[in-house]
Amino acid sequence: MTATNAAAYVEVQGLVKWFGADRAVDDVSFNVSKGNFVTLLGPSGCGKTTTLMSIAGLHSIDAGQIRVGGMIYTAPKNGIFMPPEKRDIGMVFQSYAIWPHMTVAQNVAYPLEIRGMPQPEIDSRVADVLRLVGLAEMAAKLATQLSGGQQQRAALARAIVSRPRLLLFDEPLSNLDLKLREQMRVELKRIQNEVGITSIYVTHDQAEALVMSDEIIVMSKGRIQQRGTPHEIYARPVNAYVSNFIGVANLLKGRIVAVNGGGRGKIEIAQNGKQLQFPCLIAAGIRAGDEAVLSVRPENVQARRDNGDGRCLEGEVLQAIFLGNCVDCRVRWGDFEWKVLTHPRGRLSKGDKVYLHLDPEHTLAVQP
Amino acid sequence: MSTQTLTNETLQAPAASRWRSLVTQESVATVVVSLIVAAAVILPLLVLIVSSFRVLDPGGFDTTWGLDNYRTLYTDRVIPKAFVNTLIVCAGSTLIATFFGVALAWVNARTNCPGRGRMEPFNLVPFFLSPFVGAIAWHNLAGGKVGLINSWGRDFLGMQGNLINVDNLYGVIWVTGLFFAPLVYLFVIGSLRRMDPSLEDSARTTGAGLVRTAMTVTLPLVAPGILSGAIIVFVTTAGEFGVPFKLSAPYGWQTLTTQIFSKAVGDDANIYLGAAMSMALGVITVLLIWIQQRYIAPRSFTTVTGKGFRPNVIDLGGWKWVAFAFNLGFILVAVVLPILCLFIVSLHPVWQSRIILHDLTLHNYVRTLFFWAPDHIAAATNGIYNSFILAFAGATIAMILSLVVSYMIHRTKGFGARLLDFLCVVPVGFPGIVIAMGVLVTYIKTPIYATLWILLLGYITRFFPYGQRNVSSVMLAISEELDQSSRMAGASWFTTLRRITIPLLKPGIFAGWVLLFIIFLRELSISIILYSSGTETLSVGVYYLTNYENDTLTAALSVTQTVMLLACVYIFRRIAGREALTV
Numbered sequence: 048m049t050a051t052n053a054a055a056y057v058e059v060q061g062l063v064k065w066f067g068a069d070r071a072v073d074d075v076s077f078n079v080s081k082g083n084f085v086t087l088l089g090p091s092g093c094g095k096t097t098t099l100m101s102i103a104g105l106h107s108i109d110a111g112q113i114r115v116g117g118m119i120y121t122a123p124k125n126g127i128f129m130p131p132e133k134r135d136i137g138m139v140f141q142s143y144a145i146w147p148h149m150t151v152a153q154n155v156a157y158p159l160e161i162r163g164m165p166q167p168e169i170d171s172r173v174a175d176v177l178r179l180v181g182l183a184e185m186a187a188k189l190a191t192q193l194s195g196g197q198q199q200r201a202a203l204a205r206a207i208v209s210r211p212r213l214l215l216f217d218e219p220l221s222n223l224d225l226k227l228r229e230q231m232r233v234e235l236k237r238i239q240n241e242v243g244i245t246s247i248y249v250t251h252d253q254a255e256a257l258v259m260s261d262e263i264i265v266m267s268k269g270r271i272q273q274r275g276t277p278h279e280i281y282a283r284p285v286n287a288y289v290s291n292f293i294g295v296a297n298l299l300k301g302r303i304v305a306v307n308g309g310g311r312g313k314i315e316i317a318q319n320g321k322q323l324q325f326p327c328l329i330a331a332g333i334r335a336g337d338e339a340v341l342s343v344r345p346e347n348v349q350a351r352r353d354n355g356d357g358r359c360l361e362g363e364v365l366q367a368i369f370l371g372n373c374v375d376c377r378v379r380w381g382d383f384e385w386k387v388l389t390h391p392r393g394r395l396s397k398g399d400k401v402y403l404h405l406d407p408e409h410t411l412a413v414q415p
Numbered sequence: 416m417s418t419q420t421l422t423n424e425t426l427q428a429p430a431a432s433r434w435r436s437l438v439t440q441e442s443v444a445t446v447v448v449s450l451i452v453a454a455a456v457i458l459p460l461l462v463l464i465v466s467s468f469r470v471l472d473p474g475g476f477d478t479t480w481g482l483d484n485y486r487t488l489y490t491d492r493v494i495p496k497a498f499v500n501t502l503i504v505c506a507g508s509t510l511i512a513t514f515f516g517v518a519l520a521w522v523n524a525r526t527n528c529p530g531r532g533r534m535e536p537f538n539l540v541p542f543f544l545s546p547f548v549g550a551i552a553w554h555n556l557a558g559g560k561v562g563l564i565n566s567w568g569r570d571f572l573g574m575q576g577n578l579i580n581v582d583n584l585y586g587v588i589w590v591t592g593l594f595f596a597p598l599v600y601l602f603v604i605g606s607l608r609r610m611d612p613s614l615e616d617s618a619r620t621t622g623a624g625l626v627r628t629a630m631t632v633t634l635p636l637v638a639p640g641i642l643s644g645a646i647i648v649f650v651t652t653a654g655e656f657g658v659p660f661k662l663s664a665p666y667g668w669q670t671l672t673t674q675i676f677s678k679a680v681g682d683d684a685n686i687y688l689g690a691a692m693s694m695a696l697g698v699i700t701v702l703l704i705w706i707q708q709r710y711i712a713p714r715s716f717t718t719v720t721g722k723g724f725r726p727n728v729i730d731l732g733g734w735k736w737v738a739f740a741f742n743l744g745f746i747l748v749a750v751v752l753p754i755l756c757l758f759i760v761s762l763h764p765v766w767q768s769r770i771i772l773h774d775l776t777l778h779n780y781v782r783t784l785f786f787w788a789p790d791h792i793a794a795a796t797n798g799i800y801n802s803f804i805l806a807f808a809g810a811t812i813a814m815i816l817s818l819v820v821s822y823m824i825h826r827t828k829g830f831g832a833r834l835l836d837f838l839c840v841v842p843v844g845f846p847g848i849v850i851a852m853g854v855l856v857t858y859i860k861t862p863i864y865a866t867l868w869i870l871l872l873g874y875i876t877r878f879f880p881y882g883q884r885n886v887s888s889v890m891l892a893i894s895e896e897l898d899q900s901s902r903m904a905g906a907s908w909f910t911t912l913r914r915i916t917i918p919l920l921k922p923g924i925f926a927g928w929v930l931l932f933i934i935f936l937r938e939l940s941i942s943i944i945l946y947s948s949g950t951e952t953l954s955v956g957v958y959y960l961t962n963y964e965n966d967t968l969t970a971a972l973s974v975t976q977t978v979m980l981l982a983c984v985y986i987f988r989r990i991a992g993r994e995a996l997t998v
Contacts (some may be wrong), residue, residue, distance in 0.1 A: 105899050130439060130908075131903055132905045138899075140899065141896070144897045144900040146900075146915055158904035161904060161905040161906045161910065205904065209904070
């Protein structure tokens with residue numbers, strides 16, 4: 048690895064993987080900088096796990112190239128396929144894959160034994176890592192005596208103990224219950240920060256992705272939809288798929304009528320027999336006259352009792368569910384139903400007449 | 416491989432790694448094992464097919480190509496009758512085995528019959544013993560003239576002639592039916608035990624009575640298991656050599672197996688005609704096994720939900736004692752009486768169908784067991800020695816092969832895996848005697864003929880699928896991620912196999928090893944074709960004694976073999992637990 052290449056530590060270029068007649072991964076390319084935590088996010092069958100397995104070398108690929116730290120791992124074009132054990136990658140599996148016939152310490156020591164490390168050093172490293180993940184007292188226990196969360200920690204300890212070039216996570220939290228999952232997200236991120244190993248994390252849970260990642264890559268049907276920081280992905284989705292997959296959004300089909308400078312413009316929506324125009328932010332690559340989708344998050348829709356500037360949308364509250372810190376409302380506007388999150392102080396209830404106000408700074412026009 | 420010029424990015428990879436990436440431990444092992452399995456399974460069958468078209472000239476020296484062997488199959492004086500006899504025996508034995516198997520399984524799994532937990536292992540005992548020894552025992556128990564029961568009938572009841580006589584086709588049907596009942600039992604009891612009782616309960620709530628529920632719900636759910644078991648019994652009986660050889664052949668009822676045997680080693684030996692007869696037998700069994708695997712096994716309804724059901728047994732009321740007596744009766748006629756009778760016979764210098772207390776001696780055991788005794792019988796002592804070598808080496812090699820083959824089938828995907836899977840089913844479709852004929856015609860002109868190696872080859876070819884099934888069932892239960900995480904930890908394929916996969920598979924490997932050890936220790940129908948002087952096995956020793964020595968020596972070696980087999984089963988159950996040893 049060279050210092051100048053630090054911007055692209057992991058390089059995946061044009062990755063293609065067929066399963067029978069199915070294109071599981073379709074021309075996927077991305078880079079990961081050294082020390083970063085990147086999440087591949089998407090529903091099951093989107094190709095995220097296949098991409099991860101390709102990097103791990105647990106299966107071959109049909110086209111493309113995978114490089115880590117400047118070293119080619121897989122390049123079918125040149126007949127190069129480095130076997131998984133030579134790749135120096137730590138991996139945490141969905142099922143934890145803690146070997147039931149060994150103790151926790153033996154599980155964690157295994158990668159070091161394979162590397163032929165002297166026993167005293169193995170012992171001290173295993174002790175260090177077990178302390179890091181909070182399993183120091185469990186060292187002599189058999190893996191089968193651990194709880195789910197503890198197995199998860201043991202799997203993480205085993206993956207990082209040899210200080211690999213790269214850490215891969217395959218939906219590691221999906222088998223845990225909700226409470227534990229939320230706790231482990233923070234814990235995992237803390238440990239990754241502490242050891243500073245470049246990590247690629249696969250999940251279908253958008254909340255997990257938002258909490259843990261430096262960067263998120265949203266995938267669907269074998270292709271990358273968008274990549275960016277959690278904030279970018281949430282606040283500026285590029286298309287309807289991403290805005291609907293990450294969080295909740297009100298989506299209305301329309302057409303761009305004007306594009307001004309600074310990524311602003313106007314979108315026209317045909318609704319209730321009327322043509323309405325909304326000022327909005329316009330996602331990259333959209334030109335005037337294009338089909339587009341208006342996307343507004345429920346928390347960015349303001350529901351008012353009065354019409355204010357007279358440009359609000361008049362609707363009727365269909366449902367108001369009190370959630371404690373906010374109220375989840377459904378507002379009928381013609382044949383469209385708005386999802387609106389309001390403050391409990393608003394005291395909206397079913398049948399109320401409301402006026403919805405869209406903030407141009409939080410109203411997006413995205414690709415369909 | 417493409418001849419595109421290397422870009423500067425790929426220069427770091429030496430050219431040799433292109434090839435090295437193909438030649439991995441895994442791929443080398445796959446290819447080697449596939450070739451071994453293909454050679455072991457396909458070669459004997461191919462040579463058998465080819466040989467069946469070679470016609471021996473009357474002089475017995477040269478062969479010509481032709482269909483004469485197949486013509487002989489229906490023009491011969493004996494063979495067509497042997498064919499009919501085989502079908503009669505198979506049908507009868509299947510009926511008896513199915514009756515006992517289903518009835519005993521039902522009593523043990525679904526009723527409140529007293530002592531059902533205790534009786535279960537004894538119901539399975541015949542499965543582990545040699546049917547040939549069973550035939551010898553029943554001959555001594557109820558044969559014409561010599562049978563103990565018949566002589567008691569004459570002595571105490573003043574009867575003329577015989578009370579019962581097993582020296583005929585009915586005797587063959589009776590003994591094979593008893594010995595193969597555990598096969599049906601094992602196929603049925605699993606689905607009976609795991610069946611969700613709510614399936615029956617919901618039928619009862621619709622107003623169906625006990626009998627109607629049994630006929631419309633229980634039986635259809637278990638039917639695929641019954642049918643599978645019945646087909647296996649039919650096929651196993653068709654390939655059974657020892658029982659008809661002892662009980663019916665000497666009295667004029669030949670079967671296909673006894674005829675194949677006489678063509679392989681008899682005075683009128685003609686291995687090419689034997690090959691044609693083996694083909695005829697093999698075609699029937701392969702067809703039936705194919706039907707069973709293709710159409711019936713997949714229909715076994717998955718009624719397992721993994722939830723512990725409340726024990727749902729049917730209260731038989733007073734009938735439970737009838738069920739108890741029935742089960743006890745089966746154990747008596749299938750296990751206790753035969754073994755007891757053999758033991759009594761073995762203690763006599765000469766068997767005169769009477770217990771003569773002041774004659775009792777252990778000398779028969781001395782002559783069959785102690786190879787240093789001056790009057791020992793070499794065929795018996797050799798047999799014990801050879802069988803232990805064969806069982807130990809055969810089980811070990813077969814399990815190594817099974818392990819690698821199972822790994823290939825379940826952990827690598829693609830054409831090779833499916834081919835191996837197929838190759839592992841093929842030997843199950845052929846009776847041992849057919850495989851043995853294939854091995855014989857293939858290797859008769861090679862140096863391994865007349866050595867223990869040819870027996871080893873025959874044993875492994877025929878029976879390694881049993882071991883493979885044991886390993887596969889455990890492997891299916893182990894997540895592939897356990898292997899993958901070892902590779903990710905930096906371990907090579909072989910290290911992963913050695914340190915992760917094999918330790919996790921230990922129960923399956925051990926169960927398979929013991930099963931094969933037991934099968935090899937009692938094996939007859941392959942050994943009888945492939946042995947020669949000096950390479951006798953335990954069962955061949957029994958065959959030798961019954962043919963050339965007397966009943967009491969035969970009984971002594973039979974008891975010895977039975978005790979060894981029971982000891983193996985006992986030790987195994989102590990180590991591996993109750994559920995482990997099944998087919």
